[in-house]
Amino acid sequence: MLFKIILVFLGLMALIALIGRALFPSALPRVLRKNSKAPVCAKCGRYLIGRKICDCGGKAK
Incomplete structure (x- = not known):
């Protein structure tokens, strides 16, 4: 029983x-998401590696 x-x-x-x-797929960590493209900064367009915020102060798309 x-x-x-x-x-x-x-x-x-x-x-x-x-x-x-x-x-809620956006609640998953970035590693577990199934996006085909790499995360880029919304402000300057640089690729983000290991952090959520870019050096320019913009946030990830």
């Missing part, structure tokens, strides 16, 4: 995770 409860709980957690990823 306890084994069934644990399996149902884990199944529900996996279902919630799948729904959350489908509804």
Whole structure:
């Protein structure tokens, strides 16, 4: 009985995770997103490597 409860709980957690990823894809870290292009600065157009904010002060697209 306890084994069934644990399996149902884990199944529900996996279902919630799948729904959350489908509804809020922008909440994922940049590494896990499935964009085909590299992130670039919206202000100057330079590629961003390892940071969310560019040296010019602009933010990633």
